[in-house]
Amino acid sequence: MHFLHKKPLAKSSQKREVNNRKVMLIGFPNVGKSLLFQHLTGRHAVVSNYPGTTVDFTRGQGRLGGQIVEIIDTPGIYSLHGSSRDKVITLELLEKEKPGLVLFVAEAAVLPRVMNLFEEIRCRSFSLILVLNMIDEAEQKGIRFHLPSLEKELGVPVVATSATRRTGLENLKKKMAKLLSSPEPAGKKKGQKSAGSRGVPAGWLSGALPVRTESRQEKLHLLLINPWIGYPLAFFILFFFFYFIMGILGAGTAVRLLEEKFFGEIFLPFCDYLAFKYISVDFFRELILGQFGLISMGLRYSLAIVLPLVTMYFLFFALLEDCGYLPRLAYLLHRPLRHLGLDGRGAIPLVLGFGCGTMGVLVTRLLETGRERFLATFLLSLGIPCSAQIGLIVGVLAPYPKVLFLWGFSWGCIFFLAGMFLNRILPGRKKYACIEFPPLRLPQCAAVLRKTAARAIWYIKEILPFFIVISLAFQLMYLGNYLQLLEQFLAPFLQHLGLPAQVAEVFLFGFLRRDYAAAGLYDLVRRGVLEPASLPVCALVLTLFFPCIAQLVITFRERGFKESLVILILIAFISYGAGYLLNGFISAVNF
C-alpha cells in the first residue's frame, strides 16, 4: 500500500521562509486574474471570458510603493489537490517560489463557491489578500458586501475591485505594499483564531432556490443554448464569417489590395531597383528576389496574404471569446464532440485552430486528460485548416459552388469518421464533463483590439522567421534543381489522385506551411494549371495533409515524439486515401 509511505504534509504551523519580493495570483478559472495581472504589471496577458484561458504561468514585474516586486499569474484551479496539470503547476509554484503574498482572486457575486479553495490556501499559512473582483457585476445583481465584517470573519484583508473598470486597484496596491513590508503574515493570527470554523460557513452554498429571472442576459442565454436557434445561429455566424469576411473581404479585397497593388506595383519594383543597383552577384539577387526569394515570397506571402487573414480571424475570435459565446457553443457541440472522444470544451481549441493551428495545439492544454489532448491535437493536425488556408481555399473555390460543396462535405465526413474511429480504438476513459457557463458580457472594444494586436504580434514574431527560413530553403533547392527531383519523385503519387505534377510544389509548401500551400494553389489556379474538376481533390488533400512546421514543432513539444509520430503516420494514410477515393468518385460520376 504505497500511500502509507507518503511523506507527511508540511505542517501548517511551521514558519515558512518567504520571498517578500514575490506575489502570486491564485483563484478559480475565469475570475479575472490575468486582467488584474495586466493592471499590476502593465504586461499583456491574454484575457477571455471562458474558464482556462491561462494555461501556463506568466511572470511580470510591478511597482509597489517604490519597490519592484515579481508578480506571477497562475492558471485557474478549483482545488489544490488533484493530479490535473494546472493544479500540479500551481502547487509546485507555491512550494518553489514561496511568495511573500498570495492574492486570492474571487468573483464577488459567487464568493461562497470559492471558500473551499480559500481554506486550502489559508491552511498553508501564506499571507493572503482576498480580492473580490467583478464587484460591479455583484452590485448590479444587488449583492453588497460589508468588507470590515467579512475581514473579521475570514481573518484576512479583503479588497473589492473591478479589473475591467479599474476601480479599487489603488487600494489593492496599498494593502499589498503594507503586507509585503510587514515581516509577519498579517492574516496568520486571526486565521488561527477562526480555525475552528474552517470550511464553508453553514448554509452559504445552498443559497436561495434559483428562480427563472427575466433579465435580458438570462433570456439571451436561453436563446443561445436552444438548439433550434443555437445551431442555425452558430452555422450562420461561422458561414457568414468564413464566406463573406474571410473569403470575399479578406482573401478577395484585402489580399488583392495588399498583395497586387502594394507589393506587386510599389514595393517589389522598388526592391528590384535597389537590388540591381547594389547587388552585383546574381546568386544573392536570386536569393532575395527570385521565384521563391526572401522578399518576393517570404515577406510577400507572410505579410500580404497571411497576416490580414489571420488578424481578421483573431479579431472575430476575440469578440466571440469576450462575450462568452464560446461556452454556449461548447454546449451545443457537446454531443457530437463526445463521439470524437472530447467534450464541449474541445470546441475551443478546435475553433481557435481555424485561426492558427499552432495556437490551437497550445490551447489543448485546457483539456483534462492526456487522451483528450491527443485526440484534439490529432484532429487539429488532420482536419482543421487555419484561417489563411481556409480563406484562400474558399476564395479559390468560390467561383465553383459545386466544388466548394463537395470539398466541404467530404472534409466534414473524413474529419468525423477519422475522429470516431480513433476514439473507438484508443484505450482509456474520460472523466464525466461538468462545464460552467460564464455570464454573458458585452465585449469591451479596447480589450478586444488589444488582444487582437497581441495575437497578431505573436503571429509575426513566431511565424515570420519560419517564412523567411522556408523561402530561403526553397530558393536554394530551386537553384540547385532539387525541387524538380522531389517533384519527379512525387509525380506518380499525384497521378493516382489525378493531379498535375506542378501540384507537388504546392504540397511541399503545404508541409512547410499550410497557408503557403493554399497561396500556391491560388497561384496555380490563376495561371490555369489546375482544372476545376481536379480542384476538390487538391483542396481536400491540402486540407487534410500534414500541419505546417510551426504546428509540427509545437505538437512534438506538447505531445512527445511517439504520439506525434503516430499522428503523422495516421494523417499521411488518411489524407492520401481520402484524396484517392474522392478522385475515384469524381471520375466515376463525371463531375
Place this chain on the structure above:
Amino acid sequence: MESCKKSKSSEKALPLSRLRAGQRGVVVSVKPGREIDFDKLRAFGLIPGAPFLIERTFPALALRLPYASLFLDDELAAVILVNPTESPNRLRKGRRTKKKFVRSFLYAKLKQYLCHK
C-alpha cells in the same frame, strides 16, 4: 465523500437525468466513482442540499444552481440523486430503456425484412 448514507429523503430520490426541463429539486447525493471530479462539483456548488433548476435537457443537461450555471454529461447526471420539489407528472425514460427500446424496434424491423426475403 459526497455520497451520504441512505436517509429518509434519499428513498424517493431520483437520478438527475430523469427530470424534465423546467423542474426544480434539491441534490441528495452523488454516487462515488472514479470518473467524477468531486472538487469541481463542490466548486460549482453541486453538493447535497443544493437547490437547482433544470434549464434544458437537450443537447445536454443544463442546470442552474444558486451560484453557477452549468451543463453536465448524461452519465454524470445519472449518478446524481435528487429530490424533485414539485411532483413530476411524467418522468423522462431512463437512458438504457430508451436505447433498449430503439434497439428492439430496429431488430424487429430487420427480422421482418429478412423474413420477407
